[in-house]
Amino acid sequence: MAKKKSEGYLSAKESRRISRENRKITNEFEKKRKRTDVPESEYLTEMHDPNNAVEFDNLHTYFFTDAGTVKAVDGVSYNVPIGKTVGVVGESGCGKSVTSLSLMQLLQRPQGQITEGAIRLNLGDKAYDVTKAPDSAMQKLRGNVVSMIFQEPMTALNPVFRIGDQIEEVLELHNTENLSEADMKARTIELLEMVGIANSEGVYKMFPHELSGGMRQRVVIAMALACNPRVIIADEPTTALDVTIQAQILDLLRNLKDKINSSIMFITHDLGVIAEMADYVVVMYAGRIVEKGTADDIFHHPAHPYTIGLMASKPVVGKKIDKLYSIPGKVPNPINMPNYCYFKDRCEMCVEGCDGAYPCEVKLSETHYVSCYRYYDKKED
Numbered sequence: 001m002a003k004k005k006s007e008g009y010l011s012a013k014e015s016r017r018i019s020r021e022n023r024k025i026t027n028e029f030e031k032k033r034k035r036t037d038v039p040e041s042e043y044l045t046e047m048h049d050p051n052n053a054v055e056f057d058n059l060h061t062y063f064f065t066d067a068g069t070v071k072a073v074d075g076v077s078y079n080v081p082i083g084k085t086v087g088v089v090g091e092s093g094c095g096k097s098v099t100s101l102s103l104m105q106l107l108q109r110p111q112g113q114i115t116e117g118a119i120r121l122n123l124g125d126k127a128y129d130v131t132k133a134p135d136s137a138m139q140k141l142r143g144n145v146v147s148m149i150f151q152e153p154m155t156a157l158n159p160v161f162r163i164g165d166q167i168e169e170v171l172e173l174h175n176t177e178n179l180s181e182a183d184m185k186a187r188t189i190e191l192l193e194m195v196g197i198a199n200s201e202g203v204y205k206m207f208p209h210e211l212s213g214g215m216r217q218r219v220v221i222a223m224a225l226a227c228n229p230r231v232i233i234a235d236e237p238t239t240a241l242d243v244t245i246q247a248q249i250l251d252l253l254r255n256l257k258d259k260i261n262s263s264i265m266f267i268t269h270d271l272g273v274i275a276e277m278a279d280y281v282v283v284m285y286a287g288r289i290v291e292k293g294t295a296d297d298i299f300h301h302p303a304h305p306y307t308i309g310l311m312a313s314k315p316v317v318g319k320k321i322d323k324l325y326s327i328p329g330k331v332p333n334p335i336n337m338p339n340y341c342y343f344k345d346r347c348e349m350c351v352e353g354c355d356g357a358y359p360c361e362v363k364l365s366e367t368h369y370v371s372c373y374r375y376y377d378k379k380e381d
Contacts, residue, residue, distance in 0.1 A: 015066045022064035026110040033109070035134060043132040047122050053231050053263040054080040054103065054146075059117035059131075061095075061102045064110075068335035072098040074287040075117070080231065082122070085257065085264040087278030087295070089271065089310070093331065095287040096267045097151075100233045103130055103265075104148055105138045121146065122230065144174040147224040148233040153216035157208040163219055164188050164204035170226040191222040196252055214245035218252070225256060232257070233265045238273065250277060271314050275299055280367075283307050286331055286342040288358075293368035303370040305349045341373070349374060 048055055061073035073095040080086045088096045101107050103119050119130040123145060150156040158166060167188045192200035195218040208216055217237060224232055238246040257264050266277050274281055281298040283291040291304040302308045309327040329346035332338055344354050353373035362375040
């Protein structure tokens with residue numbers, strides 16, 4: 001670990017040393033990643049449960065920066081069942097988006113690397129381990145099998161191309177049905193109608209700046225659904241929208257998921273959205289999962305002090321209070337994480353064992369799991 005003169009200070013010499021060491025590590029990963037003609041057998045795998053669309057298994061995604069190594073995702077394991085919605089919730093910087101970008105292999109390289117673990121993706125007749133798949137295989141999967149609705153539609157759309165051209169590009173890249181140009185245009189207009197755009201012919205010829213935020217978000221959803229993907233990653237798709245448009249977008253996503261029988265990974269800060277959308281909920285904190293279970297488990301029986309704090313901090317309709325609850329303290333430094341429970345310094349429910357190592361996962365019921373010393377009496381040895 002780098003010697004610091006004071007909190008947050010790093011000398012230029014130390015920074016150069018860290019940079020050199022990191023370059024060695026990332027070069028090794030990049031060498032592996034850039035290989036061509038990788039045989040399919042290298043990244044073929046088997047799903048632990050064929051009813052899952054995606055299985056994250058002990059995923060570690062690190063960013064090798066000049067100040068040190070940021071363990072953005074540090075041993076995350078959860079499943080996304082076929083036809084279900086899994087809500088991933090937690091504060092900014094807890095690793096929600098990095099987990100989904102690891103699945104898409106869209107991490108900022110060479111700094112961002114998957115260092116350990118597996119992501120098994122169910123293709124129906126076979127399964128791939130995305131962490132070992134080369135770029136050539138990923139290009140066929142992205143947009144076709146797994147697609148992503150990005151957080152900010154204005155930056156997700158290219159300002160110099162018309163809407164129709166941008167959606168058609170997705171169809172063209174994954175043109176498995178050998179569609180003609182006329183068929184592609186018809187399919188694009190059908191997609192625009194499917195996401196609730198009334199003037200689909202007009203919008204087809206427009207540029208992104210001519211549309212409102214809600215319309216742009218609908219276009220981004222149409223692009224994500226163009227190839228009927230098996231998994232849709234929705235990364236805070238309603239953040240920049242007002243409440244009425246947000247409700248429409250959520251209804252739209254719910255209906256479309258049932259229509260094409262796909263699974264959704266829904267990433268958000270908004271617990272209200274999770275309650276409305278998700279079948280299963282994963283609560284993340286500082287790169288790890290602190291609690292996971294069905295929506296009913298998490299909302300009616302929250303177990304981890306962090307989840308309880310999140311629930312207490314949301315406003316309740318019909319209940320008048322002077323001040324909303326806020327969790328005390330701050331998230332630990334991601335470059336120098338403690339060797340005990342990451343939430344301990346902010347926790348108001350500590351017990352005797354909290355001084356020990358990071359708590360392991362405790363099974364509370366068939367669907368409900370928590371990582372907390374308060375439940376160690378229920379742990380099966």
